[in-house]
Every structure is written in C-alpha cells, then in structure tokens.
Amino acid sequence: MMELEVLKGRPTDCTDRLPKEVRTYDLLDELEIEYERTDHRDNPATTMEMCNEIDAVLGITICKNLFLCNRQKTDFYLLAMPGDKPFKTKDLSAQLGIARLSFATEDFMEEFLDITPGSVSVLGLMNDTENRVRLLVDEEILDMEYFGCHPCINTSSMRLKTADLLQKFLPAVHHEYTVVKLPRYGEES
Secondary structure, three states: OOOOOOEEOOOOOOOOOOHHHHHHHHHHHHOOOOEEEEEOOOOOOOOHHHHHHHHHHHOOOEEEEEEEEEOOOOOEEEEEEEOOOOOOHHHHHHHHOOOOEEEOOHHHHHHHHOOOOOOOOHHHHHHOOOOOEEEEEEHHHHOOOEEEEOOOOOOEEEEEEHHHHHHHHHHHOOOOEEEEOOOOOOOOO
C-alpha cells in the first residue's frame, strides 16, 4: 500500500523532475488548466494494483492510453479509453478501416511523444509538433467529468477536467480527436 497525497497544481520544487514532466506542468499552467496530482516516485504506476490505488486517491478511473500503429508503421494512433475497459485491436481496426493495428514500438513513442513505455499519456501530444499521431477517444471518456493521466512520466498521476483537456489542451497543441466506440463485452454493471 502506497502513501499517496492529493496535491493541487505543480510541485513546489521541480529541480529533480524530468524536463518533459516540468514542460507538462508549464503548459497546463499557461493554459490555466487546473489539475490535482499525486506523486508516487518510488512506485511507478506499472501494475493495475498500483493504478487502482491511485484511482482511489484521485477519485477517478485513470485512462488507459495505448500507442498504436498500422502494419506499415506509417500511421500512428493514441487511444484514450477507460482504464477498466478491455481492449481488442479488431474492434478499433474495423472502425478505422485498417486491416491490422498493433502496438507501436518504443522508438516511435519516444520520437513522436517523448514518452517511454508505461508513461503513455495524452499529454504527450504536446511533443508531437508534426502531428504524426492521431488521437482516438473512446466515447465513454466524453461522459467522464475528470480525465486521469500521467504528466508524461509514470511516477506522478493527475486528474484534470475532461472538458479542459478537449477544449483547451488539444487546441493549444494543434490536435483534434476522433471519437470511437469500444465494447465492454457483456460486463455486468
């Protein structure tokens, strides 16, 4: 069990934070997007158990962010979906009219989003200045008041209003989003 505390806004001291994390806070502050975060620097969010603890502290369901590509590795996608929802590539491939989707490699993730595996976040789109990555948002996200994600590193987690993400952040980083519908496969409510 981690000791987690909810903090409002950026860390007071960023001297030992990675530049990409600090750039994330800088941009959110510049856009006047309010956010709360929790640090878990000794426990990167690498397991569902850790994510569940973080979710409980922030009062949200952290979104699953998957970095995908087509077979030719010419088209790249960042899928944001509820973290508790199962993902099957065939459901998304059919909606996009693509024969086959797969997970993109770490090299592309770092090149386009300046993010490493385990830290994939929609906030990484701020680093995609050439718009190589297309954002796909599961329709359930649109009904969520808060969006949970990492500030481009999985040693911190944050929540911000979904409306701020869609209406302030994405326009500021010159990205649009495509709504997709992924099934839950008869899960009981």
